[in-house]
Amino acid sequence: MSANPLLPSRTSTTGRMILAMVVTIAFLFPVYWLFIMAFKTPEEVFASPPVWIPATLSFENFAVLFRDGDVRAIMNSAIAAGASTVLAMFFGTIAAYSLARFKTGGDHLDIWIISHRMIPPIAIVFPLFLAFATLGLNDTYIGLIGLYTAFNLPYVIWMMRGYVEDVPLELEESALVDGLNRWETLLKVVFPMLRSGLFATAIFTFIFAWNEFIFALILSRTNVVTFPVQVSHYFGPQQILWAKIGAMSVLGTLPVFLVVAMAQKFLVRGMSMGAVKG
Amino acid sequence: MSDLAIEAVHKSYDDVKAVNGVSLSIPEGEFAVLVGPSGCGKSTLLRMIAGLEAIDEGTIAIGGVTVNTLRPRDRNVAMVFQNYALYPYLTVFENIAFPLRARKVAEREIGARVQEAAELLGLGDLTGRYPRQLSGGQRQRVAIGRAIVRDAGLFLFDEPLSNLDAQLRDEMRIELKRLHQRLGKTFVYVTHDQIEAMTLADRIVLLRGGVIEQEGAPLDLFERPRTRFVAGFLGSPSMNFVPAQVTVDGGSVAVTVGDAVLAFPPERAAAMAPKLKTGDGVILGVRPEHISREPGQAALTVTVDLVQPTGTRVYIQFRLADTEVTAELPAHTVERPGATITVSVDMGRTVLIDPNTGLVL
Numbered sequence: 001m002s003a004n005p006l007l008p009s010r011t012s013t014t015g016r017m018i019l020a021m022v023v024t025i026a027f028l029f030p031v032y033w034l035f036i037m038a039f040k041t042p043e044e045v046f047a048s049p050p051v052w053i054p055a056t057l058s059f060e061n062f063a064v065l066f067r068d069g070d071v072r073a074i075m076n077s078a079i080a081a082g083a084s085t086v087l088a089m090f091f092g093t094i095a096a097y098s099l100a101r102f103k104t105g106g107d108h109l110d111i112w113i114i115s116h117r118m119i120p121p122i123a124i125v126f127p128l129f130l131a132f133a134t135l136g137l138n139d140t141y142i143g144l145i146g147l148y149t150a151f152n153l154p155y156v157i158w159m160m161r162g163y164v165e166d167v168p169l170e171l172e173e174s175a176l177v178d179g180l181n182r183w184e185t186l187l188k189v190v191f192p193m194l195r196s197g198l199f200a201t202a203i204f205t206f207i208f209a210w211n212e213f214i215f216a217l218i219l220s221r222t223n224v225v226t227f228p229v230q231v232s233h234y235f236g237p238q239q240i241l242w243a244k245i246g247a248m249s250v251l252g253t254l255p256v257f258l259v260v261a262m263a264q265k266f267l268v269r270g271m272s273m274g275a276v277k278g
Numbered sequence: 279m280s281d282l283a284i285e286a287v288h289k290s291y292d293d294v295k296a297v298n299g300v301s302l303s304i305p306e307g308e309f310a311v312l313v314g315p316s317g318c319g320k321s322t323l324l325r326m327i328a329g330l331e332a333i334d335e336g337t338i339a340i341g342g343v344t345v346n347t348l349r350p351r352d353r354n355v356a357m358v359f360q361n362y363a364l365y366p367y368l369t370v371f372e373n374i375a376f377p378l379r380a381r382k383v384a385e386r387e388i389g390a391r392v393q394e395a396a397e398l399l400g401l402g403d404l405t406g407r408y409p410r411q412l413s414g415g416q417r418q419r420v421a422i423g424r425a426i427v428r429d430a431g432l433f434l435f436d437e438p439l440s441n442l443d444a445q446l447r448d449e450m451r452i453e454l455k456r457l458h459q460r461l462g463k464t465f466v467y468v469t470h471d472q473i474e475a476m477t478l479a480d481r482i483v484l485l486r487g488g489v490i491e492q493e494g495a496p497l498d499l500f501e502r503p504r505t506r507f508v509a510g511f512l513g514s515p516s517m518n519f520v521p522a523q524v525t526v527d528g529g530s531v532a533v534t535v536g537d538a539v540l541a542f543p544p545e546r547a548a549a550m551a552p553k554l555k556t557g558d559g560v561i562l563g564v565r566p567e568h569i570s571r572e573p574g575q576a577a578l579t580v581t582v583d584l585v586q587p588t589g590t591r592v593y594i595q596f597r598l599a600d601t602e603v604t605a606e607l608p609a610h611t612v613e614r615p616g617a618t619i620t621v622s623v624d625m626g627r628t629v630l631i632d633p634n635t636g637l638v639l
Contacts, residue, residue, distance in 0.1 A: 168361060168363065170359045170360075170361055170363035171363050171365065173328075173330050173350075173357075173359070173363070174357065174359060174363035174424075175376070175380070176329075176330070176349070176350040176351060177328055177329070177330070177350045177351065177353075177355060177356065177357045177434075178351070178356075178376055178377035178380050178424070178428070179351040179377055179380030179381045179428075180351065180380045181349070181351070184380070189365065192365070192367045193365075193366075193367070195367075
């Protein structure tokens with residue numbers, strides 16, 4: 001029996017498997033090291049040669065974070081990222097709809113909007129600090145949420161405009177003739193059609209705000225310290241608190257991981273939705 | 279009452295005049311078909327009736343009410359779109375129920391009315407499916423179901439059959455005509471397909487370049503076209519146009535086509551004679567089916583170039599006065615190209631066209 005030329009041979013399959021495993025281990029090792037550090041005792045963290053697999057899993061590092069109130073940074077991040085994502089998605093999608101369907105602002109408004117995204121945060125953070133100081137917004141949720149919303153809006157508008165343009169206009173026109181007004185059409189026809197695009201854009205918006213460092217560092221002091229800023233506090237001039245860095249990073253990674261894992265289901269469902277014409 | 283009155287309506291896109299002063303009156307219960315080549319303004323006109331395009335000038339009235347400034351939902355119209363415009367995330371039932379929910383109809387009534395519409399269109403078993411699980415014909419039925427479930431006065435169709443294959447299109451055409459007879463509502467139907475126009479319409483409105491070229495009953499347009507364009511647009515294969523010279527001799531009229539002299543029958547000649555004089559250059563319009571192998575007064579001897587059998591009929595092509603001419607004959611009349619045959623033209627049913635104005639004389 002001759003081998004099927006369309007199928008890879010057994011030896012090449014084995015070779016690929018080994019290569020895939022090597023690549024996977026190389027990529028996952030830093031993640032593993034970070035996670036395992038969170039469960040080590042201080043002695044194990046600094047042991048030489050390094051402890052690859054700790055003898056016992058210690059939850060002491062996490063307990064410390066809760067005792068000292070450091071976990072509040074996770075909550076602050078969740079509030080700032082969550083609220084700004086909701087706001088940016090809502091206003092951004094409406095603006096994108098307007099740009100896509102009514103050509104609001106002519107041919108170049110969309111380019112102007114996305115150009116805001118090109119400004120490096122560091123270029124505007126100190127003027128913003130002064131403006132926030134005058135307005136009393138430094139170290140407040142409103143300040144951080146407003147800033148993240150403003151900073152994410154261009155991205156949301158840009159992405160959602162593309163998704164809106166993919167919604168067949170006839171669907172909306174049909175709904176308008178059938179008895180809906182514009183707002184109802186937006187809610188009952190456009191948003192359901194945009195579901196996968198909304199999720200994809202929201203995830204990126206959320207992750208940006210969750211990971212944002214410069215704005216949070218400069219514009220917060222004690223009240224709204226976010227997770228990345230909190231982690232940076234563990235790099236002291238005298239010592240580096242590796243165990244805390246590990247534990248905090250685990251706590252800070254899990255929510256994003258969960259959000260993406262949950263949304264993936266919606267993304268797949270969104271993409272398998274039937275086409276209009278057939 | 280849902281008659282439709284369109285009065286001197288204009289619509290431009292930038293520099294392009296899409297609709298240029300169209301006036302039209304469609305009585306209640308009539309099946310009107312707007313037909314014409316692409317870019318003739320037929321879809322724009324339909325969309326203005328629906329309220330999906332603003333009207334630059336003129337008025338549109340539905341049931342005696344001027345609707346120019348009314349929103350689409352306040353015009354009491356239902357519309358079927360070319361690409362069906364079904365909501366992919368809703369089941370067939372919910373798609374058909376959509377206009378009822380949009381108008382806050384009571385839940386009890388929705389179930390009954392959706393079921394009734396679904397049964398009428400043969401979708402009874404499919405109400406739980408999603409659009410992606412349906413065939414093209416079934417999707418178009420759902421789109422029609424969504425239009426008829428609401429008691430609209432005026433039904434608008436924008437090329438609803440153009441995405442279907444030929445056989446399905448024939449079936450759906452019959453269903454649409456039956457549906458119109460059953461509902462007795464006013465239908466306005468846009469198509470570029472002259473066969474759909476001929477078979478469906480009570481009244482054909484033939485548009486060209488944003489103006490009405492001619493309107494009337496299908497056979498009226500077919501038999502008494504006002505212009506060369508109308509004569510050529512309706513009918514398949516289309517009418518042949520051959521340059522000819524007029525000879526008027528007292529009450530008799532004949533045309534010279536190439537070497538042949540073709541005389542009009544006396545009753546036709548009598549009516550035409552006053553409008554013509556000897557030596558006039560005209561275009562003779564002859565429908566393929568009005569050329570036959572029966573012996574007749576106006577006979578031509580021609581050499582067949584091409585033979586296209588369709589099964590029941592055969593189309594043959596020959597050259598006459600440097601023009602390609604198609605004749606439609608019964609099957610098996612001519613078997614192969616190259617044959618020299620004698621055909622006769624039914625001159626009583628030809629048209630003469632002024633080559634300068636394009637108007638039928």
